[in-house]
Amino acid sequence: MKLSLHVWRQAGPNDTGRMEQITATDITEDMSFLEMLDKVNEDLINEGKEPIAFDHDCREGICGMCSLMINGVAHGPESGTTTCQLHMRSFRDGDAIYIEPWRSRAFPVIRDLMVDRGSFDRVMQAGGYISVNTGNAQDANSLPIKKADADAAFDAAACIGCGACVASCPNGSAMLFVAAKVSHLGHLPQGQPERSKRVQDMVAAMDAEGFGACSNHYECEAVCPKEIPADTIARMNRDLLKASLCD
Amino acid sequence: MKLDSKIPAGPIQEKWTQHRFNMKLVNPANKRKFRVIVVGSGLAGGAAAATLGELGYNVDCFCFQDSARRAHSIAAQGGINAAKNYPNDGDSIWRLFYDTVKGGDYRAREANVYRLAEISNSIIDTCVAQGVPFAREYGGLLDNRSFGGAQVSRTFYARGQTGQQLLIGAYQALSRQIAKGTVTMHTRTELQDIVVVDGHARGIITRNLVTGELKRHAADAVLLCTGGYGNVFYLSTNAMGSNVTAAVKAWKKGAGFANPCFTQIHPTCIPVSSDHQSKLTLMSESLRNDGRVWVPKKAGDTRPASEIPEDERDYYLERRYPSFGNLVPRDVASRAAKERCDAGFGVGPTGLAVYLDFADAIKRLGEDAVRARYGNLFHMYQKITADNPYKVPMKIFPAVHYTMGGLWVDYELQTTVPGLFALGECNFSDHGANRLGASALMQGLADGYFVAPYTVGHYLAQHGSMDASGKVTTDHPAFAEAEAALQDRIDSLMAIQGKQSVESFHKRLGKIMWDECGMARNKAGLESAITAIQELRKEFWADVRIPGSKQGCNPEIDKAGRVADFLEFGELMCRDALMREESCGGHFREEHQTEEGEAKRDDDGFAFAGVWEYQGDDTEPTLHKEDLEFEHVKLTTRSYK
Ligand SMILES: Cc1cc2nc3c(=O)[nH]c(=O)nc-3n(C[C@H](O)[C@H](O)[C@H](O)COP(=O)(O)OP(=O)(O)OC[C@H]3O[C@@H](n4cnc5c(N)ncnc54)[C@H](O)[C@@H]3O)c2cc1C
Ligand code: SF4
Ligand code: FES
Numbered sequence: 001m002k003l004s005l006h007v008w009r010q011a012g013p014n015d016t017g018r019m020e021q022i023t024a025t026d027i028t029e030d031m032s033f034l035e036m037l038d039k040v041n042e043d044l045i046n047e048g049k050e051p052i053a054f055d056h057d058c059r060e061g062i063c064g065m066c067s068l069m070i071n072g073v074a075h076g077p078e079s080g081t082t083t084c085q086l087h088m089r090s091f092r093d094g095d096a097i098y099i100e101p102w103r104s105r106a107f108p109v110i111r112d113l114m115v116d117r118g119s120f121d122r123v124m125q126a127g128g129y130i131s132v133n134t135g136n137a138q139d140a141n142s143l144p145i146k147k148a149d150a151d152a153a154f155d156a157a158a159c160i161g162c163g164a165c166v167a168s169c170p171n172g173s174a175m176l177f178v179a180a181k182v183s184h185l186g187h188l189p190q191g192q193p194e195r196s197k198r199v200q201d202m203v204a205a206m207d208a209e210g211f212g213a214c215s216n217h218y219e220c221e222a223v224c225p226k227e228i229p230a231d232t233i234a235r236m237n238r239d240l241l242k243a244s245l246c247d
Numbered sequence: 248m249k250l251d252s253k254i255p256a257g258p259i260q261e262k263w264t265q266h267r268f269n270m271k272l273v274n275p276a277n278k279r280k281f282r283v284i285v286v287g288s289g290l291a292g293g294a295a296a297a298t299l300g301e302l303g304y305n306v307d308c309f310c311f312q313d314s315a316r317r318a319h320s321i322a323a324q325g326g327i328n329a330a331k332n333y334p335n336d337g338d339s340i341w342r343l344f345y346d347t348v349k350g351g352d353y354r355a356r357e358a359n360v361y362r363l364a365e366i367s368n369s370i371i372d373t374c375v376a377q378g379v380p381f382a383r384e385y386g387g388l389l390d391n392r393s394f395g396g397a398q399v400s401r402t403f404y405a406r407g408q409t410g411q412q413l414l415i416g417a418y419q420a421l422s423r424q425i426a427k428g429t430v431t432m433h434t435r436t437e438l439q440d441i442v443v444v445d446g447h448a449r450g451i452i453t454r455n456l457v458t459g460e461l462k463r464h465a466a467d468a469v470l471l472c473t474g475g476y477g478n479v480f481y482l483s484t485n486a487m488g489s490n491v492t493a494a495v496k497a498w499k500k501g502a503g504f505a506n507p508c509f510t511q512i513h514p515t516c517i518p519v520s521s522d523h524q525s526k527l528t529l530m531s532e533s534l535r536n537d538g539r540v541w542v543p544k545k546a547g548d549t550r551p552a553s554e555i556p557e558d559e560r561d562y563y564l565e566r567r568y569p570s571f572g573n574l575v576p577r578d579v580a581s582r583a584a585k586e587r588c589d590a591g592f593g594v595g596p597t598g599l600a601v602y603l604d605f606a607d608a609i610k611r612l613g614e615d616a617v618r619a620r621y622g623n624l625f626h627m628y629q630k631i632t633a634d635n636p637y638k639v640p641m642k643i644f645p646a647v648h649y650t651m652g653g654l655w656v657d658y659e660l661q662t663t664v665p666g667l668f669a670l671g672e673c674n675f676s677d678h679g680a681n682r683l684g685a686s687a688l689m690q691g692l693a694d695g696y697f698v699a700p701y702t703v704g705h706y707l708a709q710h711g712s713m714d715a716s717g718k719v720t721t722d723h724p725a726f727a728e729a730e731a732a733l734q735d736r737i738d739s740l741m742a743i744q745g746k747q748s749v750e751s752f753h754k755r756l757g758k759i760m761w762d763e764c765g766m767a768r769n770k771a772g773l774e775s776a777i778t779a780i781q782e783l784r785k786e787f788w789a790d791v792r793i794p795g796s797k798q799g800c801n802p803e804i805d806k807a808g809r810v811a812d813f814l815e816f817g818e819l820m821c822r823d824a825l826m827r828e829e830s831c832g833g834h835f836r837e838e839h840q841t842e843e844g845e846a847k848r849d850d851d852g853f854a855f856a857g858v859w860e861y862q863g864d865d866t867e868p869t870l871h872k873e874d875l876e877f878e879h880v881k882l883t884t885r886s887y888k
Contacts, residue, residue: 129419137372144387
């Protein structure tokens with residue numbers, strides 16, 4: 001396959017950046033999208049040019065490090081798929097592909113397609129945990145948990161912290177990400193003591209980081225590679241309301 | 248180099264309890280005066296940093312990814328072992344200990360393995376308390392599954408994402424400490440050297456991957472939790488950034504490197520499809536619980552699987568190993584697949600694959616039950632191969648997965664450099680020559696949550712740099728020297744401006760390693776590999792091309808540093824494989840096999856950990872031996888027949 005790539009190039013945080021046209025040649029269907037970029041980079045290096053910087057690590061759809069807006073869609077055209085798990089068989093010979101970084105106030109660009117998602121970590125630090133020290137635990141089976149609750153907790157805990165939800169939201173809201181954590185811990189008995197405080201603190205931190213508000217566009221749900229449903233947000237809003245009433 | 252394993256005296260069941268009591272404690276008010284560096288935020292590093300923070304130490308934690316949550320532990324799928332015996336199927340601490348020593352082909356230290364088995368239960372308790380959503384049964388209690396190399400069900404799991412859930416647990420604990428100010432997290436920051444002052448590890452030099460800036464960090468102790476070195480093979484199930492840099496730097500600063508040739512080749516991965524492949528994807532071993540491995544009985548049979556009748560299929564694991572069948576340990580399963588493919592029975596376009604078939608399980612349990620167990624794995628398989636494993640058997644082939652070798656550590660997880668500790672996959676650890684499934688997560692968390700927090704305290708109580716001479720600071724000349732050497736190295740790399748990319752060198756190294764130091768090894772091959780690596784290294788330093796500048800973000804420099812270290816390390820692995828004239832666990836020397844092709848161990852000659860001491864760039868390293876004594880598990884030929 002031969003493809004016409006239009007790639008965002010930005011030398012550093014202070015550069016204004018621009019789209020650059022690059023032709024990708026000898027691309028095969030079984031390559032992953034990132035392997036396609038590897039090939040393009042190898043060619044750029046051989047031509048004495050600078051390769052395209054992008055984030056990635058596990059290439060298995062689990063670490064959450066890869067990103068990319070591909071033709072305007074976070075993680076590209078396949079639903080429930082991270083960029084690293086997207087394969088070139090989803091494209092045709094001659095296609096034009098637009099590749100851009102996550103764009104959001106809370107995710108500044110570092111270089112080309114790499115962004116800084118440190119804001120996610122800081123939101124987690126505000127309360128995305130259960131306050132228990134190592135070594136204080138009772139026997140694991142002394143606390144039975146309904147299978148349905150454990151499964152629901154797991155579904156929310158599957159979030160990989162990639163930031164696609166933010167990147168695709170017209171408001172740059174991080175509600176799905178935050179709701180996933182609130183819901184993970186809120187479904188478990190261990191998470192109850194801090195339930196109100198957690199949701200309030202995390203939402204406050206999210207606001208402080210410059211993420212926008214949620215106005216029910218549901219773009220997040222559509223792009224989330226782990227298919228975290230938007231009703232997770234409704235659940236969080238109920239928790240938030242309850243917490244504010246009890247205060 | 249003196250190898251003092253510091254195994255405590257007394258009965259094996261009491262060693263750890265007694266040792267914990269004997270170790271010195273640090274007064275609570277003094278803890279915050281000690282600074283501890285933890286390099287790595289995976290299960291080992293994340294757990295250690297969080298726990299040390301909880302105890303009140305001042306911790307600096309580093310990772311090269313953009314968040315602590317992305318360490319490669321996140322990718323572990325299958326599960327974590329513990330001797331809870333919840334299923335009441337006869338498990339015990341003793342059995343987990345026994346299985347691990349045996350599974351490791353008798354090349355691990357008994358006392359460490361016993362401690363690991365002993366701690367395993369507390370890990371599950373801790374993780375549940377943190378909110379790790381393990382799989383449960385309808386009664387609300389925890390569910391277990393079985394894994395290769397064991398005849399009991401002792402594996403706890405969270406669908407096919409156990410590593411993710413355990414790491415998120417550790418990350419949450421770490422986040423809590425960061426918020427409290429006990430831990431400072433340094434993301435996108437890579438360790439580049441270790442600073443040793445008066446024989447003790449007193450700090451590190453890092454490179455900021457965003458700005459390119461080099462920085463000095465002083466501390467009272469340094470913990471390396473930097474994961475495995477499987478990427479020396481280029482293609483492996485590790486993450487793209489996984490590297491051996493920290494371990495190699497430690498080695499060069501005087502830490503012994505143990506058993507570097509012990510690598511685990513995992514039997515069930517998605518086969519390589521083309522030259523452009525950048526990594527290999529594991530299909531969890533748990534699949535072998537319900538999947539049956541087979542190849543056609545006729546060599547070169549090109550019919551699709553569905554057209555090959557039952558009696559023309561060779562379920563070779565069930566045939567060769569009737570008592571363990573598809574659940575034989577990894578090394579055995581991998582070699583059996585290689586044997587079939589080498590003999591011409593392999594399937595798929597390259598002939599380098601075997602089938603893993605779920606038809607029987609789907610018939611027995613129904614598609615929904617199979618989906619509930621393995622849904623995400625099937626999904627991932629389909630994404631990558633475009634085949635539907637509910638309808639056609641998976642094609643799988645062995646791939647490099649885990650490294651049992653690593654920095655030599657004593658019972659306290661301290662390397663031969665005082666104050667320098669190694670945890671998790673980065674140490675040579677408890678798995679001997681072969682790791683059983685679901686035991687790495689257990690070991691990483693045991694080291695991080697339950698062992699290092701005590702043993703590091705013991706070290707600090709005696710040797711923390713708070714003596715009369717005052718604290719070592721980054722103004723010490725040893726820091727300036729290490730930083731200058733590093734700056735030189737980066738400048739030399741940038742000055743080469745040759746013609747070949749970093750990646751192309753990495754691929755060539757990987758091919759040498761896979762061909763000569765992979766699933767089967769022999770003397771001539773290893774000798775040729777050593778020469779080939781030396782030449783490749785020279786070529787790298789003469790002809791590598793690194794575009795861009797050393798200031799700012801430049802991923803090509805990051806890669807170049809890692810590949811340069813792999814190029815040195817690959818040679819050490821081959822030397823170790825050459826030295827070890829026996830077959831054991833994942834190390835298979837073709838010269839040492841039975842007539843049936845099973846590994847032939849040599850306990851008289853090789854019941855030791857081979858520990859290498861660095862002697863200089865152009866000098867051969869020297870070998871030291873830690874003799875392994877087996878008082879509790881009788882050395883027998885490992886049989887899974
Ligand atoms: C695909 C896959 C599946 C697996 N499945 C299982 C399983 O089901 N059960 C099981 O028990 N085991 C499994 N394993 C093995 C297990 O996951 C690993 O052995 C274990 O998680 C390693 O943990 P760790 O903390 O030692 O290292 P890692 O999790 O790899 O963490 C390494 C850390 O070190 C940091 N680091 C590395 N180098 C540097 C440097 N130079 N400077 C700064 N930071 C650095 C990284 O950023 C990272 O934070 C699996 C492994 C893989 C690859
Ligand atoms: S909620 Fe989904 S899209 Fe958002 S960070 Fe988590 S996994 Fe990514
Ligand atoms: S690289 Fe890890 S999720 Fe894509």
